[in-house]
Amino acid sequence: MTATIQALIDTHRSQAGALLPILHALQDQLGYVPAEAIPLIAKSLNLSRAEVQGVISFYHHFRSTPAGKHTLQICRAESCQAMGSRELEAYAKAALGIDFHQTTADGAISLEPVYCLGNCACSPSIRVGDEVQGRVDTAQLDALIAELRQGVVA
Amino acid sequence: MSYKIYVPCxxxxxxxxxxxxAAAISQQAQAQGVEVELVRNGSRGLFWLEPMVEVETAQGRVAYGPVRASDVVSLFEAQFFQAGDHPLKLGLTEEIPFLKQQERLTFARVGVIDPVSVSDYEAHGGWAGLRNALSLTQADVVAAVTASGLRGRGGAAFPTGIKWQTVLKAEAEQKYIVxxxxxxxSGTFSDRMLMEGDPFCLIEGMIIAGLAVGATQGFIYLRSEYPRAFATLKTAINNAKAAGFLGADILNSGKAFELEVRLGAGAYICGEETxxxxxxxxxxxQVRAKPPLPAIQGLFGKPTVVNNVVTLASVPIILAKGAEFYANYGMGRSRGTLAFQLxxxxxxxxxxxxxFGLSLSQLLNDFGGGSKSGKPIRTVQVGGPLGAYVPAEQFDLPLDYEAFAKQEFMIGHGGVVAFDDSVNMAQMAQFAMEFCVEESCGKCTPCRIGSVRGVEVIERIRAGENREANVELLKDLCDTMINGSLCAMGGMTPFPVLSALKYFPADFGVTAAPKV
Structure with missing residues (x-):
C-alpha cells in the first residue's frame, strides 16, 4: 500500500498546487484517502501533517474511510426540493435502513447527500458513480437499489 | 448513403x-443494414424533450423526442433517419418555439456541433475571435471587451473589461487566467452545458483573455460533480493543442498559452473566487480578505483574471463580431444576453x-409553460441558494441587474427555480441557513456561527415559540450576517431568508409582514 501511495504522490508532486490532484488520485485508486497517506504526502510536499489533514477534512468529496461498493448521492438542493427530493430522501433512507454518511450492512451502498448535480431541469436527481439520473421517482429508486445490491451497475 | 443522427451526450x-x-440506435442500424453516422452532440437545452434525437435533412435538422430506448424500433420502422413521420416527431429543430424565440450568441453552437471536433467548431464560426485578437494590440482587445458591456456572468456582474484592464496594467513575470x-x-447548469456542448468556445475565450492581459497559463477549476464535463474538457484541450491553438506558439504567432483543468472536491464555497x-x-x-484583489495578487500571489465559464465563453463572439454587435442586445447597464436556466x-x-430585459413572467410562462405539477407557481428563487425568493406579484419585473437589485433580488448566474403552491417558505428559509451551516468555510464568525443560530431561531419560530420576538431576533441576526461577513456566503444567505419572511409571513405563523 505504501508503495502505491508514494507512486501516486510522485506522479503529481511536481504540479503547482499539487495537494488536491494527489488526493483525487489516491481516492480514485483506493476509494478513500487512508490515514497512512498523510505523513507521506506531508513529507513529499513539505507540509505539516495537520495541514494535509485539514485539507482532507475541509472537502466533502474526500473520504477517510472506505465507502460501500456503490455510493448513492441524493441531491438536496432547492430545485430538487421543488420536485419532491425531501420525500425521495426519506424514502431512500427507509429503504436502505441507513442515514446519510452511512453504509448498508451488506457493504453494497453508501448514502451521501449532494448539493446540486447541475441537472436541475430534470429534478429530482441522484448520482451513482459517475452516472446521474434525473426525474427520479421511488419506483426507479427501488429498481436501482435492487440492481446495485446485485452488484450490477445501472 | 449514410444518415447523420445526433444523440446528445x-x-x-x-x-x-x-x-x-444511442446504443439502441447503433444496434438497430446495424441489424437493419442502415448506414448511420452517430454524432454525440451537446444538448439544445430543451430538457423536457430529452433524450432528443435529431436527423440531418436537406431542409435542416429534424427532431424527435423525448425518445426512450424502447421507441427506437418504431422509429426505424417509421424511417426516422429520412425524417419519417412518428408520434415523437417534433419537426424542424430550429422551428421549435422554445428555441426559435431565443437569441443564442454564447450558446449558438451548443447542441449543434460535435463538441470535441476542432474543425466542426471552426465550420460554425469558431476561432474567428481568436484570429482577430491576434491581429490587435492587448489594449484594443481589452477595450473591445469593455465596450461590449460584458459583466461577470457568475453572479457578481462586475464589468469584465475593467477586471482585465487591472491585470493588464499589473507588472509581473507571470500572470494567470482562471x-x-x-x-x-442550485438551478444552474449553463456552465456545464457549455463545457459539455461547446468546450472550444470556453478555451478560445481563455486564450483571448491570456493574450489580452499577458497571461501564459490558464486553469479551469471544475467542480467534481461534473465528471462528463471533465472528460470533455480534457479531450478538447488535447485536440486544441494538437491543432496548434494552445501551446508555446499559438497559430504561429509566437504567443504562448497553456491550459489545464483541475477538479474541485465538493465545496460550494470554492465558487467564491478567493x-x-x-x-x-x-x-x-477558505476565503481571503480583499484587498488585495485577485487581479493584483491572485493565484500564487500573481495577477490573475478570475472569470466564470459563460463570461469567458462570451468573449469569442465579441471579438469576432465586434463590441457593438454584443452591446446592441440588452437594456440599461445590462448589455448582451444571459443564459437563463429554468x-x-x-x-x-x-x-x-x-x-436582458424580458420579464420573469415571459420566462416562466411563454418559455417554461407554467409549473410541472400544474399548480400555480407561488415563488421562484433566482440566482441560486443565496438569491431571494421572488413572489408571483413581482413576476413582471424586467430581468436587468439594476432593476432586480433595487428590489433586493439578484439575477446572479441566471438560474430560476420554480416552486408551486405546496412549498413551505419557512422550511425553505430554514434550509437556506442549514445550507450555510454545511458550506461555510468557517473563517468569519457571522457566517460560521450566525448560520447555526439562524437554523435554531427559525426552528423556534416554526414551533410557535415567542414568534414576534424571535422574528425580531432573526432580522437582527440577518443584519449582522449581511454587514459582518467576509464574503457572499454569509453576506447573502439572509436574502432568501428575509425575502421568504417579507413576502410569505403566514408560512412563519406571523400575520403582518415585518419590515425587513
Missing amino acids: DTTAASVGADKV CNADEGD SLLESLEGKRG AGNIKHGGLVEKA
Missing part, C-alpha cells in the same frame, strides 16, 4: 436515458438565452 440528456438510446467552473448554485484560488493552490478553500417545478425546463 450532455449529462441531463444522459440522466434520462440518452446513452441507452476559469471559475465551480457551478454550485476560496477557489486557495483551493487551486492546494489548500483549504429549473425546479417547471413544465418546460431548460436553457433560454435571451437579451
